[in-house]
Amino acid sequence: VSTQSTWEAVVSTQSTWEAVVSTQSTWEAVVSTQSTWVLDNLDIDENVTAVHCTHTRAEDMDEFIARGGNVCVCPLTEGCLGDGLPALQHFSERAVVGSDCNARIDVTEELRWLEYGQRVREQKRGRVVYRSGTKDAAEHLLRSGTSNGARSLGLEAGDLAPGKLADMFTIDLNHPTLAGCVGQGEEVEALLPGFVFGCAGDATIRATCVGGTWNNW
Numbered sequence: 001v002s003t004q005s006t007w008e009a010v011v012s013t014q015s016t017w018e019a020v021v022s023t024q025s026t027w028e029a030v031v032s033t034q035s036t037w038v039l040d041n042l043d044i045d046e047n048v049t050a051v052h053c054t055h056t057r058a059e060d061m062d063e064f065i066a067r068g069g070n071v072c073v074c075p076l077t078e079g080c081l082g083d084g085l086p087a088l089q090h091f092s093e094r095a096v097v098g099s100d101c102n103a104r105i106d107v108t109e110e111l112r113w114l115e116y117g118q119r120v121r122e123q124k125r126g127r128v129v130y131r132s133g134t135k136d137a138a139e140h141l142l143r144s145g146t147s148n149g150a151r152s153l154g155l156e157a158g159d160l161a162p163g164k165l166a167d168m169f170t171i172d173l174n175h176p177t178l179a180g181c182v183g184q185g186e187e188v189e190a191l192l193p194g195f196v197f198g199c200a201g202d203a204t205i206r207a208t209c210v211g212g213t214w215n216n217w
Helices: 002-041 058-066 075-081 107-122 137-145 147-153 191-198
Strands: 049-051 070-073 095-097 168-171 205-210 213-216
Touching: 002 058, 058 070, 070 147, 075 107, 095 107, 095 137, 095 147, 107 137, 107 191, 137 147, 137 191
Parallel strands: 049 070, 070 095
Antiparallel strands: 168 205, 205 213
16 A cells, blocks of 8 residues: 555656646747747837846847847846846847846946846856947946937937937046046046946936936935
8 A cells, every 4th residue: 555655646746747847848938939929029129128138039139139129137136136147248239227126226336237247147258348349348338328228218318419418427536436547548548447347326426417407416
């Protein structure tokens, strides 16, 4: 009786495992076709922004980007929730940095973790400039958080240019974390990397200007 009961338990376990495997296969099929459905049913252009795309298939992402789509990545959210990291090499030039993590809201931390997350994922440095026209990671990251973001939102902003919204911010050049980054020559060139990779945005930003209206912090 004991042997029979044990065998029945094994059979039951086997059936349960087969059900789990079947469910997993079905789920993988669903996940693999979500992005395909988007490509097949939506008109993708620069006015379309997909958020996260953590597990999007590489071939679907390549097609999405080829049509002009944007991808909004929220690095602090992915880290907080442990969701994983998207393959940035497929869309680095169309990357937009966003935030939906209430645990920490900081512009520079979001920017640098777009790069740092990829370094951890690929065990290499300088990943955000994989397909970029610049080799300056800080410049690329700033663009992801400014002009790229404005493009994805359909706003005439993100650059200091005639006809565009006067959206900008100032930073405290006397802040200790920028020591050695303010001056002439090489020190000036170190200002942007120093700000993006070395500063907390809420500590170094002095004032913001939105649509021409200044707000001091």
